[in-house]
Amino acid sequence: MEQVGFGIIGCGAIAPIHAQSIAEIAQTRLVAVADVVEASARKLGAAHGAEIYTDYRRMLERKDVHAVCLCVPSGMRVEIAETCAQAGKHILAEKPLEVTSERIDRLIRAADRNRIKLGCIFQYRFAEDPRLIRQAIDAKRFGRLVLGDAYIKWYRSQEYYASGAWRGTRRLDGGGVLMNQGVHQIDLLIWFMGPVKRVTARTSLIGHKGLEVEDLACALLEFENGAMGSIEGSTAIWPGHPARVEVHGSDGSAILEDGKLRFWRFKNEAEEDAVLQARLKEDSMIGSGASDPVGGLKHEGHRRQIEDFAQAILERRAPAVDGREARHAVALIEAIYKSAETGEPVDF
Ligand SMILES: NC(=O)c1ccc[n+]([C@@H]2O[C@H](COP(=O)([O-])OP(=O)(O)OC[C@H]3O[C@@H](n4cnc5c(N)ncnc54)[C@H](O)[C@@H]3O)[C@@H](O)[C@H]2O)c1
Secondary structure, eight states: OOSHHHEEEEESSSHHHHHHHHHHOOEEEEEEEEOOOOOHHHHHOOOOOOTEEEEHHHHHHHHHTEEEESSSSSSGHHHHHHHHHHHOOOEOOOOOOOSSSHHHHHHHHHHHHTTEEEOOOOOOOGGGHHHHHHHHHHTTTTEEEEEEEEEEEOOOOOHHTSSTTTOOOOOOTSIIIIIIHHHHHHHHHHHHOEEEEEEEEEEESSSSOOOSSSSEEEOOOOOOOOOOEEEEEEEESOOOOOOOOOOOEETTEEEEEEEEEEEEEEOOOOOHHHHHTTTTTTTOOBBBOSOOTTTTTSSSHHHHHHHHHHHHHHHOOSSSSSSHHHHHHHHHHHHHHHHHSSSSSSEE
């Protein structure tokens, strides 16, 4: 196989970003798309010259579909993924991989059993700047890690939640600002700071009506390495701000906004620091979801991740963000919800 044939399941808001990315990668080709709403499949399929299906199981019968992008609502993935895995199709799912760690474990087991690749979109990990922070942590440039924070201060209108019956529901969205919007920054935070030992949290619904999930959350984190940190998230803040992830150590600090470095200083300066500091004000390659769920997004992060996933299939290696890696953020968010519900700290 020289080219990986992709099918997309779920042709809603995020699907065009996948289709555009697949079209731009030499080793990938969009073969077919599937959606239970025929008009949605038709619109995406027509734009990319892909075959159209209303039953994804028919699409899986095609031998030229080697992998699927799973762009259905978050809590609908596992049943569909089990069918895809049984059909021998590799699976690249949108974030969060599923809405509970239990359901994620089912997905991982299905992938292992059927020997297919399982990946989860966390496109911020494919921007250059988060990788620079990860490398600086590995090189011990921050000294001792002291504080690590994620701030998701976004705006989502009541109409946004009304735009899909699954949005804002416990069963299919899995949670509110943390599980849906904040999962990207929470994934980055754990990638940088390492495992969390204990979490204490509060959540609330303050700016929207009729949601089963939070639009406001604060969590205090204690990491295994002794550092502390906080997560603050809301979708009830107008006009919404760039999402921030901060890493602070005894010897240096870095701050990301929408996956782009805004601050980068170390006690022991290196030659490359000046080059980085000169481009601190450049635009984010991911774009901003602060007030616009998908319109504010650029596709470059998805393109890089889908390319990595296709190469993982061709080279028979693991993708950069596999199922086990993607599970950490969901497990932490679950612990935050549990702490908010019980009023007690939750230990890992
Ligand atoms: N990576 C990112 O930055 C990002 C951004 C937006 C959304 N997402 C994720 O993408 C997923 C989808 O979000 P969205 O905003 O595109 O939702 P959406 O509601 O716009 O689209 C979901 C689509 O899935 C279809 N669908 C439902 N059940 C199906 C089935 N059984 N078979 C085929 N199609 C089916 C629906 O008809 C709909 O068209 C969510 O998990 C969300 O978290 C990720």
